[in-house]
Amino acid sequence: MEKLTQAQAELVVKTMTDVALANEAYFSDLDAVMGDADFGRSLAAGFRVVDEKWETLDHSSIGALLLNVSQALTANTGGCSGPVWGTLFMRTGIAFRGKTELGLDEIIEGLRSAIEGIMKRGGASLGDKTLLDALDALVCSLEDSLKTDDHSLLDAFDRAADAAYEMRETSKGWVAKRGRQSFTGERSIGTYDPGIIAIGDMAKAIAAALRQ
Amino acid sequence: MKKFVDDPAQFVRDMEEGIYLANQDALKWIPEFNIIVRADLPEDKVLIMQGSGSGHEPAHVMAVGPGMLDAACPGAVFAAPPMDYVLECTRLLRNPKGILHLINNYQGDRMAWDMAKEMAEAEDPDLAIGVVIINDDVAVQDSLYTVGRRGVAGNFFVIKAVGAASDEGKSLEELVALGEKVNGWTRSMGIALTSCTPPAKGTPIFEIGEDEIEVGVGIHGEPGRRRDKIRPATEIMDEVFEAVCTDLPFQAGDRVAVMINGLGGTPISELYLLYGLAAKKCAEHGLVIAKNYVGNYCTSLEMAGFSLTLSKLDEEIEGYLNAPASIPIRVF
Numbered sequence: 001m002e003k004l005t006q007a008q009a010e011l012v013v014k015t016m017t018d019v020a021l022a023n024e025a026y027f028s029d030l031d032a033v034m035g036d037a038d039f040g041r042s043l044a045a046g047f048r049v050v051d052e053k054w055e056t057l058d059h060s061s062i063g064a065l066l067l068n069v070s071q072a073l074t075a076n077t078g079g080c081s082g083p084v085w086g087t088l089f090m091r092t093g094i095a096f097r098g099k100t101e102l103g104l105d106e107i108i109e110g111l112r113s114a115i116e117g118i119m120k121r122g123g124a125s126l127g128d129k130t131l132l133d134a135l136d137a138l139v140c141s142l143e144d145s146l147k148t149d150d151h152s153l154l155d156a157f158d159r160a161a162d163a164a165y166e167m168r169e170t171s172k173g174w175v176a177k178r179g180r181q182s183f184t185g186e187r188s189i190g191t192y193d194p195g196i197i198a199i200g201d202m203a204k205a206i207a208a209a210l211r212q
Numbered sequence: 213m214k215k216f217v218d219d220p221a222q223f224v225r226d227m228e229e230g231i232y233l234a235n236q237d238a239l240k241w242i243p244e245f246n247i248i249v250r251a252d253l254p255e256d257k258v259l260i261m262q263g264s265g266s267g268h269e270p271a272h273v274m275a276v277g278p279g280m281l282d283a284a285c286p287g288a289v290f291a292a293p294p295m296d297y298v299l300e301c302t303r304l305l306r307n308p309k310g311i312l313h314l315i316n317n318y319q320g321d322r323m324a325w326d327m328a329k330e331m332a333e334a335e336d337p338d339l340a341i342g343v344v345i346i347n348d349d350v351a352v353q354d355s356l357y358t359v360g361r362r363g364v365a366g367n368f369f370v371i372k373a374v375g376a377a378s379d380e381g382k383s384l385e386e387l388v389a390l391g392e393k394v395n396g397w398t399r400s401m402g403i404a405l406t407s408c409t410p411p412a413k414g415t416p417i418f419e420i421g422e423d424e425i426e427v428g429v430g431i432h433g434e435p436g437r438r439r440d441k442i443r444p445a446t447e448i449m450d451e452v453f454e455a456v457c458t459d460l461p462f463q464a465g466d467r468v469a470v471m472i473n474g475l476g477g478t479p480i481s482e483l484y485l486l487y488g489l490a491a492k493k494c495a496e497h498g499l500v501i502a503k504n505y506v507g508n509y510c511t512s513l514e515m516a517g518f519s520l521t522l523s524k525l526d527e528e529i530e531g532y533l534n535a536p537a538s539i540p541i542r543v544f
Contacts, residue, residue, distance in 0.1 A: 036281040067334060074327060083323045086295065090327065094334045117330075121323060 046077030280538025316363030351428025463497025
């Protein structure tokens with residue numbers, strides 16, 4: 001299977017930034033249903049700094065870039081989203097340290113480390129109706145692709161994006177057990193989790209951007 | 213709100229500027245990250261840092277100096293420092309012997325410090341960072357901002373002991389073990405008579421009646437065990453002392469350090485009155501007071517109130533408490 005180049009990895013981060021900035025109001029509205037309506041604005045505040053500082057970030061390797069992104073996100077994203085999204089980029093940044101291309105096995109390893117890091121940071125588990133569920137669905141799909149020895153990385157990304165995207169409907173009937181939504185208990189059944197939606201939207205946009 | 217303040221949003225910055233200007237020979241100040249650091253940063257020992265929120269002064273920005281903290285990076289008033297403050301401070305202290313992070317047990321602090329530690333280790337895999345979590349408050353098991361007990365005035369004893377031990381050249385591992393021992397033998401509980409007003413908030417953090425006290429108050433005004441009516445000082449000390457003493461429990465014959473800590477708005481006269489009562493309670497319980505501390509060590513802005521801390525001593529800890537140290541607060 002081909003590898004993900006540094007240019008493609010940078011496009012992944014750029015695409016996540018675009019999605020966060022384009023959906024600032026939409027993500028906040030989703031959060032307003034059960035939370036405190038700040039998710040979209042918090043996330044956009046962090047990614048806006050990533051966007052503004054893009055040229056000055058360390059582009060010497062994929063890992064170095066992700067660590068820089070992590071710092072910018074953690075320092076500028078309000079609420080719990082800062083440590084959570086910061087950990088996503090920090091753990092992958094550590095896993096991809098010094099690398100200028102990534103095999104699917106390395107990508108999976110980095111994302112698994114990120115999931116573990118976010119669990120440790122926020123105390124959430126899989127099934128708590130958080131962005132971890134979308135990330136896990138994405139990684140499980142990538143793991144399946146690795147096992148089947150499919151030769152297209154982009155096909156694997158397409159399937160993973162679909163898996164992450166589908167988690168929004170799968171999890172809709174679940175009770176939120178972490179984060180601000182959890183305060184509403186049973187009332188969270190039948191609502192979308194903004195973090196799960198954000199990961200699904202980003203994954204879809206990444207798969208499409210890499211095709212272009 | 214009636215305070216000596218210009219721009220409330222700049223309160224911590226402006227306070228730190230004053231600390232720096234009063235101690236230019238001893239301290240350096242990095243306003244961008246709220247960092248106060250020793251000007252004479254040693255190169256041959258484990259370096260120690262603490263963060264926490266502001267509003268608890270002298271903890272921790274005024275506890276920086278030889279034999280105590282090497283640096284502090286507080287957040288806004290009653291808010292944990294952002295991760296990048298902790299990371300920047302950690303980078304500043306980078307050295308081959310290692311860095312000790314002292315963290316009061318609050319969720320925001322633990323998250324920020326945990327991330328900064330991982331980030332600093334990612335930048336420099338050879339860097340050794342040790343952690344001691346401080347949780348001496350016996351009032352409540354969990355509270356608004358914690359899973360587990362809160363860290364309050366007892367952190368002074370942890371800082372003093374590890375500060376002195378690091379000067380002696382103890383290793384990072386030894387300092388972590390010592391810090392955990394001191395924390396494990398230290399118990400505190402506080403009483404509030406009044407609320408307090410963070411400058412950027414402008415209004416009191418909680419309401420309390422003229423004749424009411426909060427028993428077991430947290431240092432950010434978090435609720436304690438219960439609301440009660442004001443009573444004679446002896447009755448209040450009886451309750452606080454029993455709560456603290458029975459928790460470890462301290463036992464007859466133990467050598468202890470006793471601290472009557474002011475929460476900011478209580479005059480030193482009342483603190484000494486309380487010390488007198490605490491000393492009698494120690495005698496009743498057969499505790500031998502080897503060291504005493506009366507004054508403001510860990511405050512909640514202008515809150516009137518006090519906390520009692522008992523810390524069990526052994527020869528090692530007592531030696532460290534007696535070792536020389538120097539911080540910006542001075543009488544002479």
